Amino acid sequence: MNKPLTPNDYSAWPDETGRFGDFGGRYVAETLMPLVLELGKAYAAAKADPAFQAELKNLQVHYAGRPSPLYFAERLTAHLGGAKIYFKREELNHTGSHKINNALGQILLARRMGKTRIIAETGAGQHGVATATVCARFGLPGHVYMGATDVERQKPNVFRMNLLGTEVIPVTSGTATLKDAMNEALRDWVTNVHDTYYLIGTAAGPHPYPVMVRDFQSVIGIETRQQILEMEGRLPDATVACIGGGSNAIGMFHPFLEDESVRLIGVEAAGHGLVSGLHAASLTGGRPGVLHGNKTYLLQDAEGQIKDAHSISAGLDYPGVGPEHSFLHDTGRAQYLSATDDEALAAFQLCAELEGIIPALETAHAMARLPDIAKDVGKDGIVVLLLSGRGDKDIFSVAEHLGRKI
Amino acid sequence: MASRIATRFANLKAQGRSAFVAYIMAGDPDFDTTLEILKGLPAAGADIIELGFPFSDPMADGPAIQFAAQRALKGGMTLSGTLDLVARFRTMDRETPIVLMGYLNPILNRGFETFALDAGAAGVDGIIIVDCPPEEADPVADALEAEGISLIRLAAPTTDDARLPAVIRRTSGFVYYVSVAGVTGVKEADAGEVAPAVARIRKASGLPVVVGFGVRTPERAASVARVADGVVVGSALVEEIAAAIAQSRDPVSKVLETVASLSKAAHFVRADGPLSA
Numbered sequence: 001m002n003k004p005l006t007p008n009d010y011s012a013w014p015d016e017t018g019r020f021g022d023f024g025g026r027y028v029a030e031t032l033m034p035l036v037l038e039l040g041k042a043y044a045a046a047k048a049d050p051a052f053q054a055e056l057k058n059l060q061v062h063y064a065g066r067p068s069p070l071y072f073a074e075r076l077t078a079h080l081g082g083a084k085i086y087f088k089r090e091e092l093n094h095t096g097s098h099k100i101n102n103a104l105g106q107i108l109l110a111r112r113m114g115k116t117r118i119i120a121e122t123g124a125g126q127h128g129v130a131t132a133t134v135c136a137r138f139g140l141p142g143h144v145y146m147g148a149t150d151v152e153r154q155k156p157n158v159f160r161m162n163l164l165g166t167e168v169i170p171v172t173s174g175t176a177t178l179k180d181a182m183n184e185a186l187r188d189w190v191t192n193v194h195d196t197y198y199l200i201g202t203a204a205g206p207h208p209y210p211v212m213v214r215d216f217q218s219v220i221g222i223e224t225r226q227q228i229l230e231m232e233g234r235l236p237d238a239t240v241a242c243i244g245g246g247s248n249a250i251g252m253f254h255p256f257l258e259d260e261s262v263r264l265i266g267v268e269a270a271g272h273g274l275v276s277g278l279h280a281a282s283l284t285g286g287r288p289g290v291l292h293g294n295k296t297y298l299l300q301d302a303e304g305q306i307k308d309a310h311s312i313s314a315g316l317d318y319p320g321v322g323p324e325h326s327f328l329h330d331t332g333r334a335q336y337l338s339a340t341d342d343e344a345l346a347a348f349q350l351c352a353e354l355e356g357i358i359p360a361l362e363t364a365h366a367m368a369r370l371p372d373i374a375k376d377v378g379k380d381g382i383v384v385l386l387l388s389g390r391g392d393k394d395i396f397s398v399a400e401h402l403g404r405k406i
Numbered sequence: 407m408a409s410r411i412a413t414r415f416a417n418l419k420a421q422g423r424s425a426f427v428a429y430i431m432a433g434d435p436d437f438d439t440t441l442e443i444l445k446g447l448p449a450a451g452a453d454i455i456e457l458g459f460p461f462s463d464p465m466a467d468g469p470a471i472q473f474a475a476q477r478a479l480k481g482g483m484t485l486s487g488t489l490d491l492v493a494r495f496r497t498m499d500r501e502t503p504i505v506l507m508g509y510l511n512p513i514l515n516r517g518f519e520t521f522a523l524d525a526g527a528a529g530v531d532g533i534i535i536v537d538c539p540p541e542e543a544d545p546v547a548d549a550l551e552a553e554g555i556s557l558i559r560l561a562a563p564t565t566d567d568a569r570l571p572a573v574i575r576r577t578s579g580f581v582y583y584v585s586v587a588g589v590t591g592v593k594e595a596d597a598g599e600v601a602p603a604v605a606r607i608r609k610a611s612g613l614p615v616v617v618g619f620g621v622r623t624p625e626r627a628a629s630v631a632r633v634a635d636g637v638v639v640g641s642a643l644v645e646e647i648a649a650a651i652a653q654s655r656d657p658v659s660k661v662l663e664t665v666a667s668l669s670k671a672a673h674f675v676r677a678d679g680p681l682s683a
Contacts, residue, residue: 026542027510029465029537029560030564031466031563033569034566034569174472191587191593302515303485
């Protein structure tokens with residue numbers, strides 16, 4: 001089953017069945033299968049339609065605030081004493097993270113398909129907020145499923161979604177986190193097949209979601225490439241991004257896949273540490289299986305039951321990962337590291353103090369590996385860190401972990 | 407040797423009856439209770455037994471079967487345990503077909519060939535894998551066919567004529583018609599809408615068509631059995647188990663009583679004759 005993968009063109013994937021090598025596919029119930037196939041056709045038509053692309057581009061510029069800046073993090077660079085560190089500032093987008101890139105693309109597709117009701121899942125609430133935002137902007141009713149545990153630890157984002165007119169539905173089934181929110185959204189979709197569009201937030205799920213979300217997020221890597229060429233006259237030696245489902249990372253990685261001189265580094269959440277078993281590192285601590293419509297690396301027990309993920313960051317607290325990352329992991333084109341809760345907290349504080357930027361806890365995981373990467377790449381090198389989101393939403397949970405009252 | 411499923415439908419056809427299919431979750435709440443229920447099901451009127459194997463993330467199931475899976479996992483049920491139940495049942499009953507129902511990952515985890523060998527040895531007749539559409543089914547279908555186990559396909563209200571041939575390709579035993587767009591045990595099936603769908607699938611597949619996902623009461627079971635070759639009741643039985651546990655009563659007798667009244671309603675409504683158009 002695990003045939004060796006020898007791709008000569010990394011960016012040619014997926015194939016027409018939605019496979020990245022052995023990963024991906026369309027593992028959904030028969031009731032949803034016709035909808036998934038229809039979505040694939042609708043997305044292919046939209047992608048090829050210049051009017052669709054022009055409308056998306058217009059919204060990216062005037063509504064989301066693209067392009068996002070590429071910023072030389074001078075003090076952090078000096079502090080680490082290695083490669084030059086740049087930040088790709090996705091936290092400056094409207095709604096404060098990269099999630100708006102995908103939400104805008106998919107809401108245009110939903111409207112084009114004549115769908116009148118939007119559902120989504122969310123973990124940290126960043127995708128939920130982005131979805132609620134585009135629902136408000138396009139006048140479509142939104143319903144966001146969110147694990148009851150996450151509703152509790154991400155209250156500001158819950159309130160934000162409510163302000164935007166979206167209903168947040170707390171999910172108490174299973175373990176009441178992101179995976180259960182995704183189960184519940186799939187149950188909603190299978191029940192409301194005629195009018196509902198499922199706006200998945202990460203580059204996972206049944207085909208075409210992984211490729212569609214990647215395409216909408218690839219604006220990150222495309223801009224970065226152009227900006228670094230303008231600023232440095234060459235490509236970076238490495239790009240670094242955090243990995244939950246991995247939509248921000250794949251958006252950065254994909255436009256660099258064929259530039260083999262550019263190291264692509266993803267950082268997963270190691271929670272209390274990989275050996276503790278309490279983590280969210282599907283690639284470094286899991287193995288392939290099928291969940292939520294795709295074959296990919298999963299956290300699972302010896303019987304193939306899905307294990308709970310653990311991370312201080314609600315956005316990384318997912319026991320799977322997008323199938324293209326599984327493919328890049330197995331082929332070795334990208335490298336996947338991990339950072340613990342404590343390491344992420346330290347990096348969170350360091351970034352705030354040195355650069356005047358409070359990053360999302362998700363992003364802080366990628367930052368936590370920067371000292372090693374900057375040293376490894378060396379003084380003449382260039383590293384681009386994808387600053388995927390702002391950390392205002394996290395200040396309450398960070399304060400709690402630091403034992404401070406606010 | 408004709409398969410147990412084909413033999414069972416042939417016998418029912420000769421009697422002018424539809425099949426009553428009873429679904430329970432393996433290990434809900436423990437191995438011994440499930441074995442006792444299994445033993446009693448044929449006498450209570452179950453023509454075919456659908457035995458769920460638990461998965462942590464049952465995306466197509468409503469609350470009743472979600473909770474049943476959680477109880478089973480908490481009680482330590484595994485795929486091996488599910489096959490042990492079948493093997494134990496087979497020492498007592500060589501005729502009643504058993505169809506497993508669940509999700510792909512536990513099977514993928516075991517390896518398709520190993521699973522098919524073990525399932526065949528235990529006496530499993532068929533399997534329904536909810537999250538494995540025909541587009542993804544060839545590897546597991548190869549393994550199951552080699553052991554003579556039917557891969558039972560699901561057809562849904564969203565499965566149109568253009569798609570139907572792909573859905574019933576490589577299927578045997580029967581076709582399972584998901585009578586409502588939704589999860590198990592929530593919406594109610596409408597026999598008026600079910601009848602044309604059943605006729606369409608029966609014609610395309612040449613196989614018996616069994617209807618499930620929206621049947622809870624004897625009345626509904628009777629109206630569906632009138633138009634289909636079989637009717638499945640699952641969530642309503644599983645809820646009886648949950649209620650018996652909550653009241654500290656014996657789930658076995660409660661479930662078997664319910665099966666008896668449902669199967670009585672489903673049987674003897676088809677004096678009209680032929681099961682295949």
